[in-house]
Amino acid sequence: MTTASAHDPTTVPGATAVTGSTAPAARPRLRLATAWLAGCSGCHMSFLDLDELLFVLAERVELVYSPVASDIKTYPEAVDICLVEGAVANTANLELALQLRARTALVISFGDCAVTANVPALRNLLNRDGRGGAEAVLQRSYVDLADGSGRHPHAPGLVPELLDQVWPLHAVIPVDLYLPGCPPSAERIAATLLPLLDGQRPIQAGPAMLRFG
Numbered sequence: 001m002t003t004a005s006a007h008d009p010t011t012v013p014g015a016t017a018v019t020g021s022t023a024p025a026a027r028p029r030l031r032l033a034t035a036w037l038a039g040c041s042g043c044h045m046s047f048l049d050l051d052e053l054l055f056v057l058a059e060r061v062e063l064v065y066s067p068v069a070s071d072i073k074t075y076p077e078a079v080d081i082c083l084v085e086g087a088v089a090n091t092a093n094l095e096l097a098l099q100l101r102a103r104t105a106l107v108i109s110f111g112d113c114a115v116t117a118n119v120p121a122l123r124n125l126l127n128r129d130g131r132g133g134a135e136a137v138l139q140r141s142y143v144d145l146a147d148g149s150g151r152h153p154h155a156p157g158l159v160p161e162l163l164d165q166v167w168p169l170h171a172v173i174p175v176d177l178y179l180p181g182c183p184p185s186a187e188r189i190a191a192t193l194l195p196l197l198d199g200q201r202p203i204q205a206g207p208a209m210l211r212f213g
Helices: 042-048 053-060 091-103 112-116 119-126 133-144 186-197
Strands: 030-036 061-065 079-085 088-090 104-110 162-167 177-179
Touching: 030 042, 030 091, 042 079, 042 186, 053 061, 053 186, 061 079, 079 091, 079 112, 079 186, 088 091, 091 104, 091 162, 104 112, 112 119, 119 133, 119 162, 133 162, 177 186
Parallel strands: 030 061, 030 079, 079 104, 104 177
Antiparallel strands: 088 162
8 A cells, every 4th residue: 555755753733942031931722634435433422522622632732623512524724633443445435545644744653544544454364365355255145134125335436436346544644643442542542642732742652551352
């Protein structure tokens, strides 16, 4: 799978250079986005479980794109941070992944489906030795197991075409941070986002931050 162009993974949005002044500089509100690819939305539900911390985020970020908090259909330019839930399973997933990487300073692989492809990748078992691919998945799901006269779904421009294989996010674009969990807990999400708001990289160590599942 061809990946997007390389970028600088050490850059933290909002970080400011030391100028010698002792007065703290006012930080601009970061432009935050969340995206949903092939996943169950559980990671976004966990994001909403931040509860009162959502009010803190509302004061410190501008939420510019999100399936749970915005009706904007087009991914915007100049996004500082994006949490990406889900694996890359169809052409729409791939298009959005490439687009958000090109328009975002820091991309976070959000949850086990994004990090490993997880449950959506179970259909890869029908693509043994590179044979079968999307055709085998459609045949099994819509014809072999159909109750009546099954047929393959095909609606160009309306229903995205399946990729031959489901991929984790980092297989198609460079990823800056990994936030595992199925879903990640609200505490783990907070421990990742809050340092970023202060221009720091989060400390990702130990089972509390890195355990899958």
